[in-house]
Amino acid sequence: MQNPSDRHEYPAHWEADVVLRDGGITHVRPITEDDAQRLVSFYEQVSDESKYLRFFSPYPRLSAKDVHRFTHHDYVDRVGLAATVGGDFIATVRYDRVDATGMPASAPADEAEVAFLVQDAHQGRGVASAMLEHIAAVARERGVRRFTAEVLPANTKMIKVFTDAGYAQKRSYEDGVVRLHLDLEPTGRSLAVQQAREQRAEARSVRRLLAPGSVAVIGVSRTPGGVGRGVLEHLRDGGFTGALHAVNASFPEDLTEIEGVPAHRSLGAVDGPVDLAVVAVPADRVPEVVDACGAHGVQGLVVLSAGYAELGPEGRERQRQLVRQARAFGMRVIGPNAFGVVNTAPGVRLNASLAPEMPRAGRIGLFTQSGAIGVALLSRLHRRGGGVTGVTGVSTFVSAGNRADVSGNDVLQYWYDDPETDVALMYLESIGNPRKFNRLARRTAAAKPLVVVQGARHSGVPQGHAVRATRLPHDTVSALLRQAGVIRVDTITELVDAGLLLARQPLPAGPR
Structure with missing residues (x-):
């Protein structure tokens, strides 16, 4: 230019x-x-x-x-x-x-x-x-x-x-x-209009990722095993209500399905729209996959592939290029290096994640940046929820990996007016935009309980995360959370316990 x-x-x-x-x-x-x-x-x-x-x-x-x-x-x-x-x-x-x-x-x-x-x-x-x-x-x-x-x-x-x-x-x-x-x-009104437009738009962008009508898993192996094949099975076994497709360029021409799921050698061979693509191919093949998704009109990507900013400068540039390429087609990205997303709503039943079992449905929303923490949270919530059903399970789960695009702020926008989520739990290793997070957290916490674990007790950013360092001391961030009305806890055990307690009882009456 x-x-x-x-x-x-x-x-x-x-x-x-x-x-x-x-x-x-x-x-x-x-x-x-x-x-x-x-x-x-x-x-x-x-x-x-x-x-x-x-x-x-x-x-x-x-x-x-x-x-x-x-x-x-x-x-x-x-x-x-x-x-x-x-x-x-x-x-x-x-x-x-x-x-x-x-x-x-x-x-x-x-x-x-x-x-x-x-x-x-x-x-x-x-x-x-x-x-x-x-x-x-x-x-x-x-x-x-x-x-x-x-x-x-x-x-x-x-x-x-x-x-x-x-x-x-x-x-x-x-x-x-x-x-x-x-x-x-x-003016006060013009700023309110802009923030309302921002909230509706960002919430809708996350909703498109969490409630797709059709999903393609790209990088599904012909034989059992592998990340892509695993996610395909999780989607199928979880009862995903939409259309499901398996894609791999190496499929034989005469292969028409994988365990009952339509199989295709390219995304372009899929007859009909694809709303969400789960990408499980090596990082050097992701650009051609993104181009194919853009050409097919895919609305969003969950990139499970590793090999990005967590590897250093070359990986960071690859990660920036991934976001630029996806956004050029109007697509949002969860990841890369993501664990995946879950939506337990009866009309969706989406388990596009590495979690082998669909979590029990409930009223608790979960956001993590780390896949390992996500696994631990889902496991503890399942065990501690016991036999209680209806509220103490999961509504939605997002593990954003490197957060190259979709972040905790976007998920807060979605949870704010999500009728299926009564309690929001977040494990944050860093806060990329403290001012915006404070504004969104304050608004969300006024509508439903928001509980946060601040995972990283330092001023830097976990390796691979596409955010600027907050450069704020831990005590300052803790004060910021308190001022926003956020319930701050110290461990994931306390996070789960607080979430279960809040899900089982209504908010107390009063002006605060």
Whole structure:
């Protein structure tokens, strides 16, 4: 990617991976002059109606002048951002700084006209709302304090995007056009809107991983034994309610099933959608598997494969590339080096993990970063739960491994409004984003008990984990947890005991 600029270099810090309303991911980045063909292809896939609503008249194609204007920016007075999936544009947003008369201007003018265009196939996913958040942040950075937008009255979806954003705004109607003025200074309502959008999107992204309609296990051996074959058997024996597929490129052409499960030599040979792929192949083969998953429209990955950041610098780069590759296709990743995920809900019955038995169903959610700790927790919960059923079993279990993508914060977002989980238990070896964790933990703990073991008594990060070190003393983290209303315990035995106690009795009445 070039860094064209009349006045500023390419602002790489504006790039971001954004979780959308349906749980998918899009990559938001500045538009450059190298994007001319991407822009033309994007526009060709937009309906005539959407083009009319954007340009207020029939506008079947972009002229060469349009393409030049929409791909050449100075990243100060003229800024364009694109939302991409698989490298292709699915939406664009731009602002142009103007003066009081609406003519092009430069600083110190602090007003800009803003306009969006979202591909029809991606409308309704919350793309425009997410793009508005990002272009507003960019504008504030560049000294723009107000947006104006002209919208046709028939474009009710876009009007709603602006009015729901929570910014202070004014609206007028002139010459058949709705004119909106937005003050970009964050308000309590705009921040609440952003956090609510974040919660819904991240919860949905985890839900897609925990409640898939179909699962493919990639790397299943023909003979018993091996990680992939084991997970396939756990899914089958656990009673997974959706479609199940076994995939291995080395299967003979005449092999049609493995122990009653349809067998395929490639993911592309699967007839129908695959929501979740469990990847159990050597690390050097994972990239081709991710490409195949992206091409097939897979929504999420559980990567059991090891050989990533836990091995050092080369592995860390391999891990970063895994996340970049998956997110380019809009997929989220649990792992790598993960133990797997479990959902005991009767309508799902998912045991996509290395645990040989489906845990007893109940109302307790479990999150760990370590597979060994996950095994110990499941075992202790099963033993100590005794014959009590209905509440003291597991609702969902996530062992995130190296946490290259999905982390404890994402799972907290899911548990917050999960009706199947009454108590949340977490074994944390580090906290990658203490501020966000504090905010999410405080909110979750107000709705249901949250019990945490702080596993690593040091300021560093366990090897392999794709998080920044908190660099906070253990006592400071403990105080942070207390302030958030989290119940902190010292051992996994206490974690299980506290979880069972809280699951068996309702929360006491009172204001705290």
